[in-house]
Amino acid sequence: MNLFSGILGSSLGKKYLMAITGLILFGFVIGHMLGNLQIFLGRDPINSYAHFLKSKPGLLWLARLGLLLVVTLHIWAAVKLALENKAARPVAYAEARLVAATYASRTMIWSGVIIFAFVVYHLMQFTAGITNPEYLELEETLPDGTQRHDVYRMIVLGFSNPWVSGFYIVSMTLLCLHLSHGVSSLFQSLGLKNKYYGRHIDRFAKAAALIVFLGNCSIPVAILFRFVG
16 A cells, blocks of 8 residues: 555656556547447447447446546546646746647646546436436337337437537547647656657557547537438
């Protein structure tokens, strides 16, 4: 316990924690996007995917709780590091460095807050059914007469609202700005980035962020323009 608290009490330990949790969250973002993109394959593939996940409630809730823990640790480490950096950095130094800093790096904390707000709303809408309880009652009847949750219809209804789609696209823009800097930074925090291939890591981070943006935003755009639905 003392070793654990000692690691988290140091700036280096917090940077490692932020990098590792960031890597886990990046993997989740990619997996979540690939799962959602099945909507372009039609109703059956994405409904089958959702049904498979819900058929394993124990594993599903374990994954949800694990993800919640990872998000909490990531936010905690980010806030603590930001406060420590602010306390240790002279005003003159901050002003001198502001021009060189990228927009993504300067807005990491605020983009993270907005992304967190979006995730909460997203869960309230599509998972918990708080904002739209009727979505959880949508059912698809299979040829054998059995029923399963119609996730395809739920997504179409949700993103048919321009305000919801707009909020989603804005959130994805901030998420991808966050990723473009965060993915590169996590390699640096883990000691895996140097001058020889640092540029390639930066390019990978930007390319990954762009792919996530295009992949996720293609869903509400396709629904709004009635390519899906």
